[in-house]
Each structure stands twice: as C-alpha cells, then as structure tokens.
Amino acid sequence: MAISFTEENYLKVIHRLSEATSEDISTNAVAELMQTKAASVTDMLRRLAEKGWVNYQKYQGVRLSAEGEKIALSIVRKHRLWEVFLVDKMGFNWDEVHEIAEQLEHIESDQLIHKLDEYLGFPKTDPHGDPIPNKDGILPELAYSHLSDIKANKTCKLMGVAQDSAVFLQLLTKLHLSLGAKLDIQEINEFDRSIFVSINEAAPIFISHEVAKNILVKILA
C-alpha cells in the first residue's frame, strides 16, 4: 500500500517515542514532535489505524502495529545509512547531517539501500553511535550507560549520544569529545554533579551534568 512522506514521518515519530517508554503514546506527544496541532494528529492517527499501521483507540493513545514497526524501522535504517554516507563519503560533520538525512530517508528503492549499505561496508552504527537496523528490521540493542551514571575513577569509551541536535554535537566537538574517545572519570562534583574527565589521556576538563546525561559510554574498567 502506498505511503506518503507525512505518514512515514508520523510512523517514525511514534516509533521514536515508543523507544523511551512501554506506555501508549499520547496525541500531544506526537503533535509536539511533528510540530503540528493535536487535532491534526487525531486525524492522522485515525487514518494510520485504518491502514493497519497503528493500534489506536480514541483517548487511549497509540502504538505501532507489527507492520507499522517494520515501516518505521526501514525509515530509521535509511536515515542512519544516509548519515554514514554523508559523514564518511561526503565529508560532512556529525552535526550537519540530520536535516539532509531527513530528506534522503524517504527515497524509495530497496536496491539502492542495499547497494548503499554494501558501499559503506555494512556499518553497524550511524555517526552518532545509534545502531542501524538490518533489512529485516532487527535493531541490535546496544545497552550503553549514560556518562552521568558512571562512578568516579572508572574508564570508559564514548559509544554514542542520546541527542542529535546540532548545538549539542557542536559543543561536544569543541570539547574534543568524539565517538570512540577514551574517558577517565577523575572526579564527580557533589555540588552540581558536574564531572572532571580526561579525554584520551589529555589534561582533565570540566563537563556539566547536562552534557554527561547525553553521552553514552561503554565501561572499560
């Protein structure tokens, strides 16, 4: 069945919200991410339900059906593969690719995506450390910790970010925090939970709790 760009975006947004919770997703939450009004969302949810892509009961919120989930994951897959392309092949920075990938994710050609995947060397994650679903829509669960949850004197590796906003990513770049960086947590300040951390053996720098919350790490020792 044919699907519009708008419908794809709704499914993607519902999918994103569903990752954070096991509850049903509220109309307002969708409206906020879609940058539209609740009334418009109600309209669309009714139509998505008719097409069998979501389960939706008036006033009870919405969830993706199995088919809707499959569609959403294929869009996420395309988005993330294109992001890898933009950074690895086209030389964009990791904070510049989101908008362009938002457009490219709607290009329809299974063959193209398969060739792109191959061309990129079957990457496992996008430039922000987010896992890339495979063609069957299996999304490997990467169970990383938030840097804000790690104890002092631990060593870890920066595996991803919990947020793709350009301002956040630019800040990380300024702080020399990039994917794969080795982080030694020197001290956690009780006052505001800010952290002194050494990046790749360099002199320790100061990081706010807010930043640490959005950094995903793997504990090494």
Add this chain to the structure above:
Amino acid sequence: MAISFTEENYLKVIHRLSEATSEDISTNAVAELMQTKAASVTDMLRRLAEKGWVNYQKYQGVRLSAEGEKIALSIVRKHRLWEVFLVDKMGFNWDEVHEIAEQLEHIESDQLIHKLDEYLGFPKTDPHGDPIPNKDGILPELAYSHLSDIKANKTCKLMGVAQDSAVFLQLLTKLHLSLGAKLDIQEINEFDRSIFVSINEAAPIFISHEVAKNILVKILA
C-alpha cells in the same frame, strides 16, 4: 520562495520541452509529460506565472522565465549528478537509474550537491552522455549528430543517447553499444535506412533507423 516537488516537476518538464523547440509550450504537451489532465496544467501554469517562474498567457502557451530556467537547470543538474553517483559509485546500470534520480533530484542542499560534484570528480556528462549544468546554470552545448544522419564509411564515437527509456538502453546494452564506443558505418540500406555498423572493430551488426535516430555521435573521420 518555497517550491513544491510538483512545481519542480512542472518546471523541469517545461524546460525539457523547450529544449526541442523555440516555440511556446502547449498545455497539452505539458499534460502528456506530466501524466495529468490539461485542466490541471492550466491551473498550475496560472500559479507558476504568479510566482514569476513562467511567462504564461491564456491560450498562448508557456515559457520559462529567467528565474524558472535557473530552477529547472538546478534540478537537471541534481538529477544528472545523482545518476553519475548511482552508476559510478553504486554500480547500477545506465538503464536503472532514471527513477531513483527522479526522487533524488528534489533533495534540497546546495552544500550536498557541491560535495557530491566534487566526490564524483566534477563530471561533465551523465551516464547517458547528457551534459551536466554547472552551479550557475550554464549548460555546455554539446553539438552531437544523430547516428541516422551520418554518411556511410564514416567513423564516429558514441557520445550520448537521445532517450533515457529503460527498454531502449537495455537494447543498446544487448547490442554492445555503450558510451565511448567507436562506430564504423559500413553501409546504409536504402530500403529502410537501417545501418550496418562495426562497433569497436568487431564484425558489423545490423541497426534499425529507429535506434540510429536515438544515438548521438561525434564524427571522427
């Protein structure tokens, strides 16, 4: 001013029709290429004229304005650069790329197109030999001849095709006719203007006038 995919496609179609003639373009001609009805075209032409992208007088046909021409050329540029990408980098055949490029041509990012151009080595033509407009919308005039117009005993080089349809391109591939091939015209048959031609020094093969009409060549000797 914002432009929709549909508007972009109309401008592209009007541009294509304008290349073949210096006359104004008729509503019906646009309707046929856009695969829509004349009434819908009239509607759209009125709106394109309001936006200043075409000059249009009721019943008198339509032409692109300078600004419309610029937009059309930027779409053609994107389309052809993406075609080069699909063939050179992704390994598609020349008869497989049109549909996908029709989608990719609407991706909006000057930076991306610039980087893509660079990545591809600033190609001058697409995989069908069509010239790629530069970023200022200058389209190099490649004055090639149709194979059907060449005299017997001449040697020429296959520089492009006058048609991008998959069936035509697949036929050329079967006949081992690809861009750059050296063609020796052995004999032109009076009966139906079919041609005996030797491709890259191989034994001569038989080609219909219809095929020859759609092959563009440069005369070598």
Add this chain to the structure above:
DNA sequence: AATAATTTTTAGATTAACCTAAAAAATAAA
C-alpha cells in the same frame, strides 16, 4: 467566411494534510 474540429480554460468536486474553535472525555484537585 462559415463551420467543424481541436485545444484550452472555467466551474465545481475530491482528497490529503493541515488549521481554529468548541465539545467531550479523562485526569487531577479541592
């Protein structure tokens, strides 16, 4: 030049995606 044929435009509807304002349902507070 008058009539016929064709092309183009207008008129009026339809669909997807949105909107505002008001009504209804669900949730929270007194």
Add this chain to the structure above:
DNA sequence: TTTATTTTTTAGGTTAATCTAAAAATTATT
C-alpha cells in the same frame, strides 16, 4: 465526589493538486 484542569476529539474550514464535464477560444477545413 464534585469541581476544575488538561487532554483529546469533533465540527467546520483552508490550501495544493488533482479530477470530470461543460464552455470558450483557437485552429483547420470546407
């Protein structure tokens, strides 16, 4: 457990892009 607040839905409209059918303009033919 009423009342107040918040959330969600309905009702009714708008816009872009399309359609069909009918009217108007242009072009071709006698």
